[in-house]
Amino acid sequence: MGEPSGTALLEVDSVIRSFGGVQAVNGATFSVREGSLTGLIGPNGAGKSTMIDLISGFQSPDSGTIRFAGKEIGGMPAYKVSNLGLMRSFQTPREWPGLTVMENMLLSFPIRNRESIWRGLFTRKSLKAAEREDRVVARTLLDHFGLLRLKNEPAGTLSGGQKRLLEFARLAAARPRMILLDEPQAGVNPVLRVRMGELIRDMVNDGATVVMVEHNLPFVERLCDTVIVMALGRCLATGTMSELRAHKEVIDAYLGGVEGVA
């Protein structure tokens, strides 16, 4: 088990989710400490991405409980989970391609209360003023992520790496309490990978709790305090990478699992 310090922000207990005859997640149990950077690893088909979908509300568990900050969120619609402060990224970055980079940023601030038709018609001045502040923050963030000169371009025209950076910039604008990253290194070139590591560290230093699904094990080892290993829909072990290396079951699952993948 990981270090006992800090309370559990996310608790997953005996969660099951199957698709037809396939048990993608089969009784997974683990918890994530507040303020930690936790890696979620495992062979292909271990159920990692399904786990992310279940926690973020994009799928509902068949049974079991998922608690975020003490609140049951299993089966809750994705937008509600997001508004509770638990947000996620996707394997391929999902931006709003036809909207500009700046509009993508403005949509990422937690401003749901401003999005009423009534306010859009009758409080246009105060909306403008509030948005002016958001724009200043957004420009600073875009500058930090090297995207400022592209602020008026449609986000769909960015390169793969730039889209990944924009995704990070949007998460930084949203400032959620917890972030689930689904393979943040996928489709990113080696130079940017190093930078991604720093940016993920920045998220934690800014107070977010981060769970990262990742196949690049050296990257996980360098970055994460705690690592959770999944195989066949279950949570096999939790610990630091060096602890896990001594874990016979983990080694078997990884090497055996690769051959066993359908």
Next chain:
Amino acid sequence: MSAYIISLATTGVIFSIVALGLNVRWGWAGEFDIALFAFVAIGAYSYSVFNLPPSTLPYPAGYILGLNAPFWLSMIGAMVVSGILSAAVGALALRKLRDDYFGITTLAFALVLTLIIGQDTTLFGGFEGVYGMVQPFSNLEPFGSDGGYFLAMCVVVLVIVFLVLNWLYKSPFGRAVRSVREDETASQAFGRNVYLLKLKAYVLGGCVAGLGGALLAAYITSFNPYAWTPQETFLIYAALFVGGTGNAIGAIFGTFFVFVFIQEITRYMPTIGDNASSPDALRLIAIGALIVAILWFRPQGVLPEPRAKDVEDTAETPVAPEVQVTSG
């Protein structure tokens, strides 16, 4: 001004309002709605029965209400009724269905409504339809009898609709609706209730379409049950495609192009053989060819959706040294 020019302009202005309604649904929210003209019909009918005195049509013909309400109140009533029915249809069709399945459901609604309007004589006046309204301002000299003042009112309504929609388009609400069009999943991941945003856009579009229907009924002073075919919706799509989906000015331009220019130019096409309806058929063929040509050569339309420019209010800050990012 000749009555001919006035009638062309009035048609163009009224259909522009209808096109702005479709632009909210399809242009902002990306809802492939085929029922739009059903809500124009609902607006036209509601206007008629709010505006007319109680029915004196011989049974089985007839209509409900007959409130004798002034035209402006009847217009508001038409918007409200269209909005409520949009909410009902949208709540069903938008809940679980995506894109084409949503489109098929709205088509089914439009067909069912067309049949009901055509069949239910006690509600919709039967063969003759609901008629006998007085066109607003038509008694006002010197231009009322030509429809000049009515045209002026339609232009005022168009300007108001245009301004209100333009505010909403640029507001956080409009941006959130457009985000749903661009990527629903991303909108959910960033806390948007996608269903509710789509439903709001559907109702807003329905209100505008209903207002257009009310003006249409006020203009032609009757409600003909046989004039409301789902085919009309595609003409409005044609107008949006030509003008530029998502661009309000484009929608108005496209409407005048399709509903006035094409309409009038095809009037002078020769009839083929002794088939008197061939110009009508040729007009639809021309509009069909126009849709294909536009989608092929200029899918964004003549006036593409404007891009929201972020301009700094203070003096331009120097561009920070760029982080070299190569494509991934």
